[in-house]
Amino acid sequence: MAGVFEIAAAGEESYFFKLTAPDGTVVAVSPLFSTIKGAAAGITAxxxxxxxxxxxxxxxxAKPAKPARPASSAPLPDALVTSR
Incomplete structure (x- = not known):
């Protein structure tokens, strides 16, 4: 069974949706939308x-992946060296 999207009111003029897994676990909660149509568009997205x-x-x-070293001991060309 797939997850379920539920739209709910948050006050008088705000709406949000949540995605619930088949076991009832809440997987995601959206930001607030000013209309139900906006919440439905969020679900579509x-x-x-x-x-x-x-x-x-x-x-x-998570550790940044290091580029693989070529078989030779020559340094890597600048185009292959990345930094974060």
Missing amino acids: VRENAATGLVVDHSSA
Whole structure:
């Protein structure tokens, strides 16, 4: 079973949506929207972009990948050296 998007009111003139996993775990909560149509458009955007979105790990456990060294001991060309 797929997750469920739920639209809810947040006060009198604000709406948000949440994505809930089949086991009831809340996976995502949206920012506030001023209309229900805005919240529905947010759901559409998540549906369209989630499957193709990149995963970027900003956690402290993530370490930048080092470029592979060529078999020779010659230094890497500048075009292959990256810095963050």
